[in-house]
Amino acid sequence: MTKKQKKLMIRIIVSAALFAGGLFIPHEAELFSVMWFIRLVVFLAAYLTAGYDILWKAVRNIAHGQVFDENFLMAIASIGAMIIGEYSEGAAVMIFYQVGELFQALAVGKSRKSISDMMDINPESANVERDGEVLEVEPDEVEIGETIVVKPGEKVPLDGVVVFGSSGLDTAALTGESALRDVTVGDEIFSGSVNANGLLKIRVTKPYSDSTVSKILELVENSSESKAKTESFITRFARVYTPIVVGSAVLLAVVPPLFFGNWSDWIYRALTFLVVSCPCALVISVPLSYFGGIGAAAKRGIMIKGANYLETLSKAKIFVFDKTGTLTKGSFSVSEIKPEKSLGMSENELLELCAAAEKISNHPIAKSIVKAAENEMNREIPTAENAEEIAGFGVRAQIGGKEILAGNARFMVKEGVFKEDNISENSSGTVVFCAADGKYAGCISVSDTPKENAKEALSELERLCSAKKIMLTGDREKAAEEIASKLGIDEVHAQLLPDGKVKAVEEIFAQKPDESALVFVGDGMNDAPSLARADVGIAMGALGSDAAIEAADVVLMNDNIGCIPLSVRIAAKTRRIVIQNIVFALAVKVGVLVLSAVGFANMWAAVFADVGVSVIAILNAMRTLSIKE
Ligand code: ADP
Numbered sequence: 001m002t003k004k005q006k007k008l009m010i011r012i013i014v015s016a017a018l019f020a021g022g023l024f025i026p027h028e029a030e031l032f033s034v035m036w037f038i039r040l041v042v043f044l045a046a047y048l049t050a051g052y053d054i055l056w057k058a059v060r061n062i063a064h065g066q067v068f069d070e071n072f073l074m075a076i077a078s079i080g081a082m083i084i085g086e087y088s089e090g091a092a093v094m095i096f097y098q099v100g101e102l103f104q105a106l107a108v109g110k111s112r113k114s115i116s117d118m119m120d121i122n123p124e125s126a127n128v129e130r131d132g133e134v135l136e137v138e139p140d141e142v143e144i145g146e147t148i149v150v151k152p153g154e155k156v157p158l159d160g161v162v163v164f165g166s167s168g169l170d171t172a173a174l175t176g177e178s179a180l181r182d183v184t185v186g187d188e189i190f191s192g193s194v195n196a197n198g199l200l201k202i203r204v205t206k207p208y209s210d211s212t213v214s215k216i217l218e219l220v221e222n223s224s225e226s227k228a229k230t231e232s233f234i235t236r237f238a239r240v241y242t243p244i245v246v247g248s249a250v251l252l253a254v255v256p257p258l259f260f261g262n263w264s265d266w267i268y269r270a271l272t273f274l275v276v277s278c279p280c281a282l283v284i285s286v287p288l289s290y291f292g293g294i295g296a297a298a299k300r301g302i303m304i305k306g307a308n309y310l311e312t313l314s315k316a317k318i319f320v321f322d323k324t325g326t327l328t329k330g331s332f333s334v335s336e337i338k339p340e341k342s343l344g345m346s347e348n349e350l351l352e353l354c355a356a357a358e359k360i361s362n363h364p365i366a367k368s369i370v371k372a373a374e375n376e377m378n379r380e381i382p383t384a385e386n387a388e389e390i391a392g393f394g395v396r397a398q399i400g401g402k403e404i405l406a407g408n409a410r411f412m413v414k415e416g417v418f419k420e421d422n423i424s425e426n427s428s429g430t431v432v433f434c435a436a437d438g439k440y441a442g443c444i445s446v447s448d449t450p451k452e453n454a455k456e457a458l459s460e461l462e463r464l465c466s467a468k469k470i471m472l473t474g475d476r477e478k479a480a481e482e483i484a485s486k487l488g489i490d491e492v493h494a495q496l497l498p499d500g501k502v503k504a505v506e507e508i509f510a511q512k513p514d515e516s517a518l519v520f521v522g523d524g525m526n527d528a529p530s531l532a533r534a535d536v537g538i539a540m541g542a543l544g545s546d547a548a549i550e551a552a553d554v555v556l557m558n559d560n561i562g563c564i565p566l567s568v569r570i571a572a573k574t575r576r577i578v579i580q581n582i583v584f585a586l587a588v589k590v591g592v593l594v595l596s597a598v599g600f601a602n603m604w605a606a607v608f609a610d611v612g613v614s615v616i617a618i619l620n621a622m623r624t625l626s627i628k629e
């Protein structure tokens with residue numbers, strides 16, 4: 001319990017004790033007698049102890065022009081009860097209401113804690129090597145370039161590169177994946193993971209404020225604050241609902257007594273009516289449900305940036321995927337090398353030439369060619385004198401005085417190496433063509449395989465929300481079709497330039513039905529505009545990629561495509577629970593409202609119903625925190 005919650009609890013206990021004492025004072029005491037006065041003071045004390053802050057909030061909100069909120073309803077009902085002489089009722093309203101508030105605070109605290117527990121990634125200290133000594137300092141005191149020591153069992157406090165040792169890293173707190181990740185000298189390593197076995201020395205590459213841990217904690221904090229549409233629906237609803245309720249209460253207090261007399265009885269009914277009408281259960285349980293859903297997702301390494309995205313995900317009908325690295329592993333391997341015979345180059349010469357040009361590129365295709373060449377040559381690949389990458393086409397480089405081009409057929413056509421895109425259509429996979437001084441020099445086929453669970457994940461999406469699955473790629477038609485048919489993709493757009501992907505997303509967007517949502521799934525590398533354009537942009541494998549974390553609405557820390565149907569399931573469950581709560585709360589409210597209007601429910605029953613509904617709604621909301629595998 002926090003200090004604030006303890007204080008509230010003490011207030012409730014004191015107030016309840018006063019209240020209990022008050023019940024012993026004879027009720028029938030004559031108006032303005034000493035007994036009457038003592039009774040009034042005792043109940044008033046109980047009332048104010050429990051409810052002074054509610055009264056104050058009501059006054060403050062009225063001053064700010066927000067008249068009709070739950071504080072107002074409680075204030076007016078309890079003050080009304082006091083005025084008509086129902087002192088115990090007035091005090092009881094406040095006490096029960098505060099019990100509900102306390103319960104709510106505890107529930108929110110619990111779900112917040114379960115998120116922060118599982119997000120137990122914040123390092124307390126770092127062991128930094130300075131002048132031959134190891135010092136324990138705060139993580140934010142370590143500077144870039146310094147070396148830190150992480151012993152087995154310790155949390156990695158800062159991002160960096162391993163300079164000594166090798167070990168298995170437990171990244172479960174970050175990615176939700178339990179398998180250890182092997183790291184050794186030269187590997188990049190992320191803060192928040194736990195060093196499972198060997199001693200590691202790490203050269204720090206980022207200040208603490210830019211580290212993975214800080215980014216993720218920031219993400220979690222922001223996401224729990226942003227509001228969902230259903231929440232704003234409740235605010236809107238309250239704006240209409242509350243005045244109607246207050247209006248009806250006034251009518252109930254004034255009209256019937258004009259005919260039947262018995263003013264205080266009808267006023268009492270009207271006040272009861274007001275208490276019942278308080279929408280607390282909704283005001284509390286809806287945000288709590290979203291909070292729980294976001295927490296359940298975070299446990300699996302799925303960071304949802306706001307409740308509104310969780311809401312939108314539950315309406316997802318169209319999923320657009322980037323091919324490389326999203327549906328496929330993104331690690332190409334060279335399958336065939338075909339030098340052009342007339343130039344008399346050997347396979348190895350062609351591979352080396354291409355690799356030298358590709359060295360500047362970070363594209364997975366380029367990396368695979370460089371790797372294959374290094375393995376083949378057993379020596380360093382020469383570095384190009386001058387090289388540039390043309391996104392969506394390939395690379396151009398100066399090597400040994402020759403101009404080398406390596407890239408797709410479109411690139412060759414653009415550069416006038418050959419006229420039509422008509423070469424090697426029979427080879428499978430992706431083909432990188434190579435040209436030297438404008439002459440065709442041969443081609444290298446590389447192939448990529450779909451992720452193991454990609455097919456399963458896509459068919460689960462189909463099952464969950466009859467999703468339409470579309471794949472976008474800059475790769476050629478044939479390679480794209482091969483992957484698409486393996487995975488059961490419904491529609492393929494191939495040979496897209498990087499900006500063509502956004503255009504494709506926009507076209508698909510324009511055609512989709514209004515109520516359904518479009519989800520774009522990419523790796524956040526070249527597809528930030530598409531991630532931003534979609535209703536929900538999901539970036540995969542974002543651990544360590546700031547660009548992806550920035551651009552996406554939902555960030556998957558791991559590379560597991562199965563997290564996409566899982567996110568959809570969490571969204572659907574959260575939405576289901578929110579709707580259950582809204583329907584349940586409204587049904588009980590309407591029932592008790594009717595009973596109180598005809599005089600069958602007294603104010604106690606009303607408050608009890610209100611608190612009871614809130615408690616049940618809260619318990620139901622907390623179900624969102626758990627999710628079945
Ligand atoms: P995708 O992510 O769908 O593969 P890209 O825009 O990254 O799309 O690349 C599109 C195509 O451009 C690739 O399939 C490849 O044919 C070609 N390409 C891009 N960069 C390179 C490169 N560095 N080397 C060779 N080909 C490249």
Ligand code: MG
Binds near residue numbers: 322324325525526
């Ligand atoms: Mg890509």
